[in-house]
Amino acid sequence: MIELDAIGKRFGTVDAVKSVSLTVGEGEFVSLLGPSGCGKTTTLRIIAGFESPTSGRLRIGGREMNDVPVERRGLSMVFQNYALFPHLSVFENVAFGLRLKRVAKPEIEERVRKALDQVGLAGLGERSPRQLSGGQQQRVSLARGLVVNPAVLLMDEPLSNLDLKLREQLRDEIRTLQRSLGMTAVYVTHDQGEAMAMSDRIAVMHGGGIEQVGTPRDIYERPSTTFVASFIGHCNLLPGTLDASGRLFRTPNGVHLRVASGLPPSSERGEIRLAIRPETVRFLADGYERAPGDDNLISGRVRDIVYLGDVAQVSVVIMTEGGRVAETLNAAWRIVRGEATPTPGDVVRLSVATADCIPVFDRGA
Numbered sequence: 001m002i003e004l005d006a007i008g009k010r011f012g013t014v015d016a017v018k019s020v021s022l023t024v025g026e027g028e029f030v031s032l033l034g035p036s037g038c039g040k041t042t043t044l045r046i047i048a049g050f051e052s053p054t055s056g057r058l059r060i061g062g063r064e065m066n067d068v069p070v071e072r073r074g075l076s077m078v079f080q081n082y083a084l085f086p087h088l089s090v091f092e093n094v095a096f097g098l099r100l101k102r103v104a105k106p107e108i109e110e111r112v113r114k115a116l117d118q119v120g121l122a123g124l125g126e127r128s129p130r131q132l133s134g135g136q137q138q139r140v141s142l143a144r145g146l147v148v149n150p151a152v153l154l155m156d157e158p159l160s161n162l163d164l165k166l167r168e169q170l171r172d173e174i175r176t177l178q179r180s181l182g183m184t185a186v187y188v189t190h191d192q193g194e195a196m197a198m199s200d201r202i203a204v205m206h207g208g209g210i211e212q213v214g215t216p217r218d219i220y221e222r223p224s225t226t227f228v229a230s231f232i233g234h235c236n237l238l239p240g241t242l243d244a245s246g247r248l249f250r251t252p253n254g255v256h257l258r259v260a261s262g263l264p265p266s267s268e269r270g271e272i273r274l275a276i277r278p279e280t281v282r283f284l285a286d287g288y289e290r291a292p293g294d295d296n297l298i299s300g301r302v303r304d305i306v307y308l309g310d311v312a313q314v315s316v317v318i319m320t321e322g323g324r325v326a327e328t329l330n331a332a333w334r335i336v337r338g339e340a341t342p343t344p345g346d347v348v349r350l351s352v353a354t355a356d357c358i359p360v361f362d363r364g365a
């Protein structure tokens with residue numbers, strides 16, 4: 001449905017977007033996720049037609065769009081700040097696009113009522129936007145986007161002005177509506193939880209480029225770059241090098257870990273690190289001298305423990321076979337009521353599956 005082919009955008013000397021290629025399928029919900037300034041809004045504005053790319057091609061529904069004006073692209077955009085007309089009623093705000101298109105009056109009536117109904121605002125059409133809460137105002141702007149039956153709905157941080165509870169409620173509503181209408185959606189956010197909960201796929205952006213595209217689960221469980229591993233959730237990132245087979249990782253302090261394969265060709269790689277999610281580290285019962293199956297066995301001493309309610313974050317200083325002190329590894333200890341947790345100074349044995357030791361590389365911004 002949407003194809004970005006090596007899209008770039010330069011403002012003066014700033015490369016806001018660098019050779020972004022991305023395909024969004026019909027009916028798919030894709031998020032552009034990344035920190036402030038990484039180029040996600042600019043990418044969305046290029047899809048919308050508010051900015052023209054400096055390089056690359058954009059196609060929507062198979063049609064070249066580079067020179068097509070905003071209003072002929074068949075899409076709607078929902079903004080962070082709602083962008084409602086304060087002097088028009090809720091009804092008129094939603095009807096605005098239809099009036100521009102000279103849709104007949106009775107049809108406008110019907111479509112606006114339906115759109116207000118879809119976003120849970122039935123009966124509030126005569127109010128002024130000023131008489132609505134932030135969440136209700138964002139619902140109006142969503143209804144205004146939906147009422148024109150767009151092939152594509154673009155959303156730029158639509159929930160970031162709302163409080164947490166409302167954000168969670170609205171994100172579920174938007175997702176349900178998008179699915180039931182079968183609309184294609186591109187959603188910009190810097191909130192990883194939002195991207196995870198809503199998206200079919202996530203494109204993680206950094207420094208104007210895409211670092212990785214994948215399902216929320218791919219991105220979390222199989223990060224391919226250092227940035228993705230650290231931006232999404234918590235992650236240990238051990239320094240070190242891979243041997244020639246690509247299956248054994250060595251840290252500068254002499255810790256050896258067998259790893260998952262699957263790094264891209266060496267030409268693309270910068271510095272390598274080993275990504276290990278804390279919850280994939282298992283604590284072995286006393287007396288274990290070997291890790292189960294093919295897993296890595298790690299011995300260490302507990303340095304610190306932080307209680308977080310459902311889990312405790314345990315930082316363990318790894319000890320090499322020669323008894324030397326090496327890198328620190330954070331592990332998540334699942335709290336069970338009434339059971340003791342490790343305490344600082346304890347010697348522990350840990351195991352991590354080979355498949356959960358993931359070499360990642362630094363793509364560089």
Ligand SMILES: Nc1ncnc2c1ncn2[C@@H]1O[C@H](COP(=O)(O)OP(=O)(O)OP(=O)(O)O)[C@@H](O)[C@H]1O
Pocket residue numbers: 011014015016017034035036037038039040041042043190
């Ligand atoms: N009109 C503009 N003129 C000059 N520079 C711009 C313009 N718009 C964006 N930029 C720059 O391009 C880069 C990317 O901006 P963009 O707004 O796309 O990032 P973003 O990821 O959406 O960030 P945020 O979450 O803060 O909105 C930034 O360095 C920004 O300062």
